[in-house]
Amino acid sequence: MAVFKKLSMACAIAAVFSSTGHALELSATVGLDAEHSDNMTKQAVNEQSDLKTTVSASVNAEHNGDKVQVAANYSAAHSTYQQDSYEDQTRVTGSGKLVYEQIEKQLIWTLENSRKNVIKNKTLNDVEDNREDRSISSVRADLIMHPSEVDSLSLSPSYTAIKYEDTDGQDSERIGASLSWDHALSKIDGFGAQVTYDDVTFDNDQFDYEYYLYTLSYQAQLSKLNYSIRVGVNESQRESADYSGQYINANASYELSSSAITLNILQELTDTSRGSNNEGLSENSASFNEVDVFERASVELGYQNSNLCGTCDLNVALMYEEETYEVLPRDNEELRANVNFAYRLTRLMSLSLGVQWQDVSFSSTGLAQSDYQSVSYRTGLNWQLAEKLSAGVYVAYEEREFDLQARDYDELKGGANVRYSFD
Numbered sequence: 383m384a385v386f387k388k389l390s391m392a393c394a395i396a397a398v399f400s401s402t403g404h405a406l407e408l409s410a411t412v413g414l415d416a417e418h419s420d421n422m423t424k425q426a427v428n429e430q431s432d433l434k435t436t437v438s439a440s441v442n443a444e445h446n447g448d449k450v451q452v453a454a455n456y457s458a459a460h461s462t463y464q465q466d467s468y469e470d471q472t473r474v475t476g477s478g479k480l481v482y483e484q485i486e487k488q489l490i491w492t493l494e495n496s497r498k499n500v501i502k503n504k505t506l507n508d509v510e511d512n513r514e515d516r517s518i519s520s521v522r523a524d525l526i527m528h529p530s531e532v533d534s535l536s537l538s539p540s541y542t543a544i545k546y547e548d549t550d551g552q553d554s555e556r557i558g559a560s561l562s563w564d565h566a567l568s569k570i571d572g573f574g575a576q577v578t579y580d581d582v583t584f585d586n587d588q589f590d591y592e593y594y595l596y597t598l599s600y601q602a603q604l605s606k607l608n609y610s611i612r613v614g615v616n617e618s619q620r621e622s623a624d625y626s627g628q629y630i631n632a633n634a635s636y637e638l639s640s641s642a643i644t645l646n647i648l649q650e651l652t653d654t655s656r657g658s659n660n661e662g663l664s665e666n667s668a669s670f671n672e673v674d675v676f677e678r679a680s681v682e683l684g685y686q687n688s689n690l691c692g693t694c695d696l697n698v699a700l701m702y703e704e705e706t707y708e709v710l711p712r713d714n715e716e717l718r719a720n721v722n723f724a725y726r727l728t729r730l731m732s733l734s735l736g737v738q739w740q741d742v743s744f745s746s747t748g749l750a751q752s753d754y755q756s757v758s759y760r761t762g763l764n765w766q767l768a769e770k771l772s773a774g775v776y777v778a779y780e781e782r783e784f785d786l787q788a789r790d791y792d793e794l795k796g797g798a799n800v801r802y803s804f805d
Contacts, residue, residue, distance in 0.1 A: 406445045410804040413438040417797030422467040424507045426791050433464040454478035468510040475499050475515065490524040496660040502549065504666045504742060505751045514547040518660050532566040544655050551673065554655040556580045571602035589673040591620035597629060609634035616651045618675045625708050627651055627677050640689035649679040663701045663718065676707040693726040713745035736760040752789065756782035773800045
């Protein structure tokens, strides 16, 4: 299949790096999963049980050279359904980045790609037919001048292409540039200013618009605490109307020996094609072929502890997201909480427990939009059978309740998997 050919190509590129004497760290994993569900299509009535089988492969590559840095992590999965609940599905997700410093501290090229499996329409159930892959690829050149030892000026032209697996009407291109000034206050902190312009085009030119962003920023890197904040205004201009709003992008991380706390705050104008830019916890995409500009505000708080009780790992993630559309009646809010706990029973066996809670509400109850709340539970056992061979079994239960329509459903599923890794 084409997906696995791409993974083979990645391995070939890795071989080129190795043959030219570059230090490249490469690893790969193949897997086989079998999952049975008593309600594969997540229906309130006429529940359909099915067996889903998935063959997967993943490749991770990393290279840190004097002029070239590469980081890539991609996974491919092909799924089939015994009772034909859905057509066969192939998903490719992950991200890759290549940085080439052509002229030291003066000309830097950056190529990036990210692929994320997202929900097409959050008003509908989270099933295979309501999901697709979104690919975002970009190339940027950073032209840098250094007026002084503590100041730098950067001109960064860029091009971005966004492609959807199914929803072609959301495909878009962005051509633009940013002008930045950065000033170092000390070895650990600094501030700056930036102006950004993007010309955004769609297949249907009535949705084209121009995007402007003006910001001031400050960042600091302390021994345990890193944080940055960027604030300003952003504006979209198109033939039908202009929209503007405040821009906030704040990030902080606090790290101890075995734990970390992260906080990410974002408020910006975006569109139904770009969405969350494949970043953060949000999985939501556009509403089919309806294109619009909207203001997205999100707060994500995370806590990780890899040595909670000597043999315990804990991960907690909280998210709030609000979308305010300029034209479409799709305004909504979402609250989500994820808790995952792992306990090492022995050196070769571990137990995992997970809970996810979600609350989604819409400002308009039309267009089949109904507020809903869902909760899911998952528990599993994992074994390290050999140095590179592992296996696992799990059981999961999900329940979703809707406010206005008789669409409530629950699903019980369980499965087993096996993984083999290559270094």
